[in-house]
Amino acid sequence: MERGPRIDPERIARELDWNLLRTFVVLAESRSITEAARRLRRKQPSVSSALKRLEERIGRKLLERSPGCYELTDAGRLLYREAVEINGSVLRLSTLLREIKDEVQGHVRICVASHVVCPLFDRALADFHAAHPAATIEIDVKPSAEAVAELRAKRASFAVCLVKDRDPRLEYRRLYREFFGLYCGPRHELFGRKGLTLADLAGHAAVSFETDRLHDALGPVALLRAQAGMGERIAGLSSHLEEVRRMIVAGLGVGPLPVHVARRDVEDGLLWQTPPYSGLPAIDVHVVWNPHAARNRAEERLLQLLLDMVAATPLEERTYG
Incomplete structure (x- = not known):
């Protein structure tokens, strides 16, 4: 000492x-x-x-x-x-010193995890812009841990991300729930095969997210891979959903994607869902904000609008896939 x-x-x-x-x-x-x-x-x-x-x-x-x-x-x-x-x-002192006008102005910086696909969030952005067209919005895609770090440092208005361990200095509200399935691309030997079982995945290479670890935010997805016997061979890894999808479509291996996000690619023949088809891991995505940060009026209005919409919408309607 x-x-x-x-x-x-x-x-x-x-x-x-x-x-x-x-x-x-x-x-x-x-x-x-x-x-x-x-x-x-x-x-x-x-x-x-x-x-x-x-x-x-x-x-x-x-x-x-x-x-x-x-x-x-x-x-x-x-x-x-x-x-x-x-x-x-x-x-952020400038947010308190700006001239107050009748029209809501100001800049909103939102840190968002790459796999966030949420109609309710999209509707909040649309409604906010319609009501306050002079305000500007910046969406910065970051891994969830980095998004939370930005909030601690008061460099972001709020975040939409996964949550593993809650920081008592921050506030959390569940935005939506999604389910992850496993998928392969057209070049993979399992593509198009019906009647597959979990045992058919054993030994195949995997593609996944960097947070797909048993002790991390996507722990349930890591467990699913382990149960399928794909825990050893990781052929591709990324923190961005778009890149995980790219590697799956390219045939690097079988990988997890949110079911509601992958649905269009399945319909278009770019992805094929593999077992399991039920009991899929559920992952919650949260709105996170720092209650001790000074916010301009635009930040306050958008955050409150989103929280009000969450409160008014039952979880069943905020559950996708």
Whole structure:
């Protein structure tokens, strides 16, 4: 456990420079002083000097640097966690300072997992745009874990993603439920074959999502693969549904897709569903937001519209496939 001089909280609050904290956030997210200086577009001695000043004001060593070693101390990790929160709040201050007008304006940034296909979500976007055409929307496709990290850092308005472990600092609402089936493409030897059983999948290569692991958000899908005897050979892996689909269609292996998403490809002869056909794993997709983040009026209106639509729609109508 690190020990150091007694810290005066009032002195830190009085003397701490936000620019030093911002520099430290970049240092903590880099692999060297040189890399941090490049990202900050500053000279290396300037960044080293900023780190030294911050350590003097905090009264703790924040970063261990030696040949072959570049890592945060315990105090550094604690400061980084808090500084990221502060950074997000400062970056979003403009949302509170904009001139208030009768017309709802502002930018909404939504982090969305790649396999989100949800009519209710689409309807919320359409209704919001019809009511507030001056507002702008950005949809950033990210793996679910990265989407949640963006919310913690207050860099996103809200997220639509899978959830494994709930962060007590965030709020969650189930948006919809989907079921995953297994599929192969036209070049695969199982394509078009009727009367298949789960045993017919044993030994075949698999294609899947990066979160398709027993301990991760798509754990039930990983279990399904294991039960089919396809747990060993992973021929293709991606965090994006479009790329998982591409590899399945190309014949790399049998892979999971949401049933309601794959339906059109099955009808068009691009995909063939393999066993099992019942008892498919159910996966819940959530709306996630940070209640401590400052939001502009556009963000508030869209998030509330979506939550109101979820509350007014029974889960059976938000269950696809």
